Amino acid sequence: MDFNQWCINHKYDENSIHSTFVPYYYINDINDIFVFFTTKPLLKDTQLSSLLQVDATYKLTWNELPLLVFGSSDADRHFRPFGVAFVPSDEGHENQREYIVHYVMADGAPGITRAQKEIFPQARRLMCWAHVARKCREHRKLVPTGKWQQIDTDIHDLQLCFSDNIFTQGVSLVMKKWSTGPLIQQFQQYFFDQWIDKLPLWYEGAALNMPLTNNGCESLNSTIKKNIQ
Template sequence: MSRRTWHECLSSTSENDIVSFIKENNVSTYRTEHFQVGKTITYRCTECRKHPLCRFQLKSRESNNKFTLFRSESHDHSQRNDITRLKSPVRDIVRQMSDKGMTQTQIRKTVSYSRLKTRKNIISIDDLQKWCNQYLNCPSSDKLHDIFVPYYEAIDVDHIFICITARQLLSMCKYSSILAIDCTYKITWNELPLLVFGTSDFNRHFHPLGLCLISTDEAADTFKTLFRVLKSCVPLIIQQPYDITHVMADGAPGITSAMCELPNARRLMCWAHVIRKCREHRKLVLHKEKWLAIEKDIYNLQLVFNDHLFDKAARLMIMKWTADKDLDTFRKYFEDQWLLSLPFWYEGSANLIPSTNNGIESFNGKIKQMYTLRNKLSLSLFLQTAERMLYDWSLASIGTPFAIQIEFNDDLAARAYKWLQKLDRTKVLHLGATSYVVPSSEPKMDTLLWVQHYHSISWNSYDEFIDWSNSAR
């Protein structure tokens, strides 16, 4: 696909002019990006999913209270997708029966009968317990893709915990001590949440490990049970100790309370959730210009690359905000929530680990798109779907193996080699046990002076710290 070309179509100092033009062109927000110079919003045709040839987009840029709108391509609705849902065998059968002249009543009875033959008949807790007991034993080592239930609790609809996984999926714990957790909803008629857990490789790709059907995602006991199950089950599969060192999740208090089960693990907070929650509280800052400055400060703080720098930078930032009484309410919220309760959302809180939970959240979307078809399923149909889902994940993990080292293409290696030939190696300085300082292509500060500032931690204000930090980029 060719690169996009953008043409300026409108420039104004009034945001209302931009909004009016956007409404006239039948578009919706596609992507929002924040830069130091301002904000960029990309819009695409609201019917682009129905009409795949439509590449029409608008891009709005805001900088110094000036708004500029760019346009790319034009609307093309000449071709429409036949269907936006996945193909279903049931729909094909119904279509065939309709072509044969069968009545609606006959078709309904035939479909109902076929479902009774294929679905598991689970109508009570006893039936659910029988299903769990059927899969309770771990399969032999030659049955990597067979699902099993390492642990379950099924007392009533308010007390359910059913962990389902496969040997092949758990075998990836051999290469990673990271655990990512997220819950998705509207899966079953009973409104039972689905807890999905997994890990990420050195290319920051998400790999599912299994799922749990649970009665609630608010209680700490749910996550404590998951941690205990993994600590007892995984070593039997990988034939080596398994210690979870990092848990990536959203701000669920139940997960935070359950971390007592993993005393040596760090509870990471998804950066995307942090900035989203901060924006939800922007009403605490009355002036737009002050909010934009606050948001910029938070973005710069997120880029800090180790713990002691974060502590220093956070203190300087709070000191800066304290000087402005208009920021008191937001400052107290930010300090309590994101510096005291859930502080590990910056880049340096975990090396070589994604700073967001976007991978698993995107995966949850695929569950609804490809398996449940965005329908709430009966318990029997969900368990049947879960079997197929886990089997597919297990097979897919063979085709996309776990990356145990960072991969890069040949072009990047060639450019790195050329850059290395031009580099003044006397400017490369040792910073820590496994880290070095390398001068940027347009250095704003000598590397020796930069390292001296790093060790002395001598900044007097947050802006001084940011200037020092940005000089290395």
């Protein structure tokens, strides 16, 4: 049985509650495919949140199709999956299913950012704070050893800003402060380009009462990968 026939055989069944079904798919070839798997209870949870968290994992199938995990986190930071999908890549993808959200949380994958702009233009593209902190630490070699601790503190202080306006003012002050140190200007340029210009929504006020990280979604992806391998 080919994959297309399998999807046809697993369409919505009103008599089945917990069985996996495929509410939407198309399979033209390996480079033009979208197959979304879910269950009725998982799909019902989409009504409870305006936040969409997305993460991709790889090397699960022989043709290495990325697997996207979709879901949201509740007030107790428990991740609630909505479903998973096979796609040709995470570099951008289109489908015609209407789904309105206020926030999209992910790592820095450019494909997810493009998809958010095209499919959910009204949503705020949140950036996982854990990724920001990790990437900044990876670039601390651009800063003299004795100055990194203060820069790291400045970044964490910015993360605590509880409104867009305060964050904007905080960024202005930090950039002005860093500009006085010629030895850190390379890091300053990296930080501004990546985390202020491209992906700035990683601070508290970007989405009050929403998760700060994509850890729940990524944890589920890791579990899927371990169980399959």
